[in-house]
Amino acid sequence: MPQKILLPIDLTSPEAWRHAIDAAEDLARRYGATLAVLWVAPPAAADPATLPETYLPALHDFVAGRFADDITVEAHVRADWGDPVREICHAAAEVGADLIVMGTHMPQADESLDHSNAAQVALQAGCSVWVVR
């Protein structure tokens, strides 16, 4: 079972990712796995090099408020240049995740697009992928 779980979330709508967050937290606790929380954020800043600095404090706040101390949590930020699937798969390889736990973002609003994002990750990732609904 997993040793490092990548959990991509969108901090602008964490409620939409609630099931994925719960599932990932539960697995991390159960198997003593590290939870790597990833925010693929839109590059609002003009200089992409400043992106992590821009978004990391908010992500750290979220992580600190959401997860108890009994699991190890990392926070990662990557810029979304229009291909979040690619960013998620790359991030998984980079942090050494053996499982990606991924929600399907707001199924009512954008069903086809987001289903296909999660499904694309399920297809393209080099590790296991749990699409949580």
Add this chain to the structure above:
Amino acid sequence: MYKVIAVPVDLAHVDRLTKALETAADLAKAYGATLYYVGATTETPSSVAHTPKEFKGKLEQFAAERGTALGIDARARSLVSLDPAVDLDRDLLKTFKEIDADLVVMASHIPGIKEHLISSNAGWIASHAKISVFVVR
């Protein structure tokens, strides 16, 4: 969190599905869920069974053995696909619905066997299922 977990299984290549089967069993145990081994066969004889009835028996035996060994509520569900090359993914989705599964655990693919019966597309299932799908690599 999950009550009924489905894991598609190909009795002809169980050895290649070890990780998916282990993951499914592990999660079933963790959540106290029922685990359904879902197998697909055709009307025509295969390497596994001569008839759908024989296939069903073999799958039930497989599930019973696993259930006893793992200490979980394991069941078998066999489906007969008329043209697995075309229909299998849809047939699987329908079966997941029938058994009221809330989580599917499946291997991403089984390498090297093209004519293989369960050449199901985990990506397709992951995008079309209304329930959670755990693609195991």
